[in-house]
Amino acid sequence: MASQPPVHTIDRTPEYEEFISKLAEFHRQRGTPFEPLPKLGNNHVDLLKLFNYIVEHGGYDAVSDEKLAWRRMCEELGLMTSNPPAAAFSLKTIFYKYLAAYEIKTIHHKEPPPPEILEHTTAKGSGLLTRTLENFAPNRRDGSVAHKDSDGDDGTPVRERPSEDTPGSARASRGLRQDPPQRVIFQPDTGPARATRNASGQHATPGGAHGSGHPTPTHSGSHHLSQPYSSHLSAYQRTGDGPSHQYIPKEVDYQHSSILPYKPTPSHTLPFRVVETPANRPEVFAEARRAARLHMTGRPPANPARHLTGMEGGPNIYMRCREALLSGIPSEQAYALNHLVKISYERGDRYRFEQFPKLLEGLVEKALEVGHLFYDVNWTIIYAEPEEAASGSIGELNGFTGTHDILTRIQQLKTKPVIDGVVSAEFSDQLNLITEAVLTIRNMVIHPDNATYASNYPMVLDLLCVLLRLPVLDMTVELKHFALDIAEQITPHLILGADDPLYQALLSQLDQHSDDRGIALTALRAIGRISMELAETNKLDNVPVGVLQKVKDWLLLNDDELMDACLDFLYQYTAVVRNLENLIQATHLEGLVSHLVRLLSHGAKREPREFTKVPEQRIAGNTMIADIPPDLCEQLLAIEEPERCYKWVRCFFEEDPEGQVTQIAIWQAYNKAFQERLRSAGRPMMQAAEFIRSITHVYQNAVAKIKREQGPNGAVVDKYAIDGIRPRKFPMSPGGVEYFPCLWSIQTQPMTVKCLTWLASPEQMWEHILTQHLGVNPDPEDKMFKRVTGEYTCTWAACQKYPVPTKMDLFVFAAHVKLHMIQAYGTYYNQPKKPSRQVIPAKTISFSGETTAVAPRDPNNPNAPITAGGIPLSATLVLRNIARNVVKTDGHEELVKTEGETKGWNERLFRALRPRLYEVMADNRLLAPHIVSLLQTIDDA
Structure with a gap:
């Protein structure tokens, strides 16, 4: 199965943010435009990933000099589109405009070329490190020799035009064949006027023309033919030769089979436009003459719509609703409120009070009409000083500062005898309009801007007090719910003291309507959100004891919303010291605290967890390149390059995504294995560059890279490495058989070392120890070892059987050595093959814990x-x-x-x-x- 292409994403890490800020500052100082999120196709490009990836591959110049390298970068970064050349050039342009100068400055520590020859030009070619004003010449389209860059994706993809050279030229021979010109069969005019035209043409033809035996074709009546075609046809008529365009012979022998089934298409009538003239449009010209006479006398022409400037289409629905609401006409108000309810619900996110002055005042005035339905009062809004408003009637509300004694006034009112469900049609219609007005305000204050706007109008607070103190009837429940919804939205923008009428009205809802969950929940939220958007603290003074007891009782209910609202209320209430005095006196505080501790596990779920004591560690792979075994060397010397290089790499290296080998180390190992033997045989060695390229052909994931690292003295040095491979722990033959090292110790000065000769089988190892380390040679005739007695010491690995020279029979000691061979090779061959990536798993502790919201x-x-x-x-x-x-x-x-x-x-x-x-x-x-x-x-x- 083909591997899925990588997905390009932007990782907004602190490193990324720091890189973008440095890059933006660099372009600001350079005076060039900068786009932090350039787009390639449908993806935004991560400039940090692009910069690091191109620098790892040698930089802009190195990538541009390699054939199709930018296209490969697109694939590896996950930015490939359906048009690979365009995607490659777009990626190159992004790096060229935003990162090339930064690479020259920060990586190469050179001064980048000026923007006139870098960012202000196209991303064509390479050589930015050596580009100057003197040696840079921009490409011109009209030049005789077009510039050809080494990168196949360097230029912007364009559609090639077919060559117009002669067919014999080299360019024409390389181009695609062009379709031959289409042969269009002539369509003769088969209308009824043909005989008349032919007859008239024959009468007008001189006698010499009739002697030829061919009728003379005419085209004077063929108005559908174009002018060039007509002139070409007349030329045939003058010369008398060439194909006939209108003559069809009657004899079957003179008719072609491909023309017989052809049916000409009928001619189409050309459209035409009627031109206005005094004959066909006299009224238009009469009006124009009248307007000209008025203009000469200085009088403007009559224009009935001149008084409707700016209102050509009439007012929009918003303006019409506002004006209808302010008109005071019941039918108009019904029309307005019906539409305002829909508009505020459907367009509430774009409908603003500040865009339509007087709209809020009109809605409040309409809602205040609820007073005369249940009380003997008509609430009116006046704008006067507090002293003047206090001396007014009981129904006058101050629109400037609000009415501070409105609750007292409501208590003094006489309630009308209204019975639920038994009201007149007029009463029901009026109550319905009032409900629609309050609902419109409620829908609009859901938007924060409208809530802030409404909180600045004291008349809105008076309206809420009036609505919340309506008689306890079923028909008033909806109005009270709407009023509480409005209060919930505007109290975050209000500072309400203990004596504020709205604050007292909200507390009364908790005390008097505790059996209504909706009222209790909304009232708690409205009280808990007081001053939330302001710096003032919500102190919640003078909360009645009954309210505190009910809040404590509501915490015992299995109602998450009500419980959450009660906890928000208690959080603000207990933040003030004097409130705790009331809480201690009003409730059993020990029981409240005990229940709050139980709520710490509300909705908890036990889930298993794992704690990592020691993170996962990767075992470092083998870094030493093994020496080549003699028999393997002979096999590889019999093979010519580059196949010898391919097999040597497979024998001594394996794939590892995290592995790395320096190019100098692998080249030295290859020279050590074959250079002397090839030189003595007079055979050439492979060049270093070709050798490195051959390695990348053996393993697909092996990539030659140039990495920049900090040297011992602090300077940045280039490290040439090959990623994706690592040395094998045991060399492998071309047939797949792995070698094992000889672990026999050899005494050298000043230390003891292992032999480490690589051998492929236990038999070879046993014979190697007898001949090379014990000095026993087989008989030349029968190739068998003779039975002799001598002093022998076993130095295999950590063997302690014969640590000192011991006199014994050779066959006995050889049997002991065979035990080492069987143990070494048997353990090696029987153990499971370890993966190339070996890790020490992490040490974890598993336990279960609680998880809450x-x-x-x-x-x-x-x-x-x-x-x-x-x-x-x-x-x-x-x-x-x-x-x-x-x-x-x-x-x-x-x-x-x-x-x-x-x-x-x-x-x-x-x-x-x-x-x-x-x-x-x-x-x-x-x-x-x-x-x-x-x-x-x-x-x-």
Whole structure:
């Protein structure tokens, strides 16, 4: 199966960001444009990967000098498109414009050519390191000799035009054959006027023309023929020779079989356009003459639409709805509100209050009409100073500063006797319009801009107070829900004190409507989000005791949304010290803390985990190139180059994706193996460059590279290496048989070394030890060893059987040596073959732990670490607030004095719960930092 091409992606690592910033600064100083994310086809190019990859292959000049190298770079970087030449040239252009000068400056430590001969020219050719203003001459299209670069993908792919040279020229012979000109059969005019034209032509023809026996063709009536064709046809008529264009002989012998089935296409009538003249369009010319007379008298022509400048198409639907709403006409308001509900729902993301002045005021005024439906009052908005507004009637609301006593006014109102489900049609229609007005406001404040805009209008806060204090009826539930939704969106932009009417109205919803989950949930969210977008702290003063008790009870319900809203409320409430005094008096604090600790494992799941003690380590491969065995050397010498090189590489090297061999080491090993023998035989050696290229032909993944490394003195030096291969631990014969080294120790001065002669079989090894190390030679006649007695010492590997010279029979000692051969070769041949890449597996510890809810990922930073979230995190934060602030209350000091507890409330609340806190800290990895902070706060307090 063919391997899948790599996918090119951009890794936004700190190294990448630093490289892009340096590159941008370089282009800014150079005065050249820079695109950090250039595009090739449908992919954005990672400039860091491209720069490192080209530099690894020798740089821009080296890659450009190699045939089709840029096309190969496209494939290896995963940037290949359906048009390989275009993709290669595009990649080369990207490197040329954005990275070439940077490579010259940072890698070669030279001054790059000026932009006039680098970035401002096309990416044609190479030689950037030697390019100057004096030796650079741009290519011209009109030159007699076209520039030909060595890279097959160097130029922009263009469609080649066919050569216009003569067929006998060399260029024409190399080009593709062109289609011959198409023979179009003449289409004669077969209309009914043919006989008349021919007859008239015959009467007009002189008598000499009739004597030829051929009728004279005429073309005066053939208006569909083009002028060149007509002139060409008349030439045939004058000369009397050439093919006939209209004559079809009646005899079958004179008709061709290919023409008989032909049916000419009928002629088409040419379209024409009627020209306006005073005869066919008198009214147009009369109007023009009248306008000319008015112009001469100085009077402009009548234009009924001159007063509608800018309104040619009339107002759009948004303007019409706003004006209809402000008109006060019930039918117009019904039309406007019906459309505004749809617009605010469907186009709420683009519909802004600030684009349509008076729209919010109109909606609020319409919604305030709810007053006369349930009370004997007509709410009106006035714009006056607070003193003047206070002296007004009970139904006047101050549009400047808001009405601070609006709740008192509502309590003073007399409620009308309205019965659910028993209302008039007029009442129902009015309530429906009011509901649509409130729903429009609710839909629009979902957008943050509209919420900020509405929070700056005090009349909106008064409207919410009016809606939340409506009588407890089924028909008012929907209005109250809409009002709470509006409050939830605008309270983050408000600062509400303890005496603010809206704050008190929201608290009353928690106290009076605790049986309605929707009202309780939305009211908690609205209160918890007060001042969220502002720097002011939401202190939550004067919360009734009944509300605190209900919040504690709601935490016991199996309702995640309600539980989350209660924890958000408690987190802000417990952040203020004086609020904890009320919490201690209103609730059983020990029970609340115990339940919060239980919530630390809310929704927890036990999952297996693995902890890595020691990471995986790769065993370094063999780096020494083995000496060539004598018999293998003889086999390879009998082969000519380059096949000898191919077989030698296969015998002594193997593929390894992470392996590397220096070019000088492999070349020296090859010379050591064959140079002396070839020189003595008068045979030539392979050149170094050809030898390196041959290695890359043997193994597909072997690549010759030039790597830049820092030398001992700090200077950057070039390292010539071959990646993708490594020396074999044991040489292998061309037939696949691996050699084993002789481990017999040889005494040399000043140390003992191993023989390490490579032999392919135990028999060869045994004979080698007897002849080379023991000095025993076989009989020349029968090639057998004679039975002799002598002193022998075994120095094979770590053998301790005969460490000192021992007198014995040769055959006995030879049998002992055979045991070493059997053991060595038997273990070697029977053991499983190890892979080329050997690693020490990582040491891990497996255990199970708790996993709770996590915070949603930031779309702007998808690689950020995962953090804790949800109900367990909120419970931890509430516990930390309690531990930090409960010791600052007056109740803490009284507890220390009266009961003698040294650590006061923290000791009472958390002493019995510490084991559970330690257990959660050990099991929940994401929640552990927050539990540590909680325990630290308990100890410090």
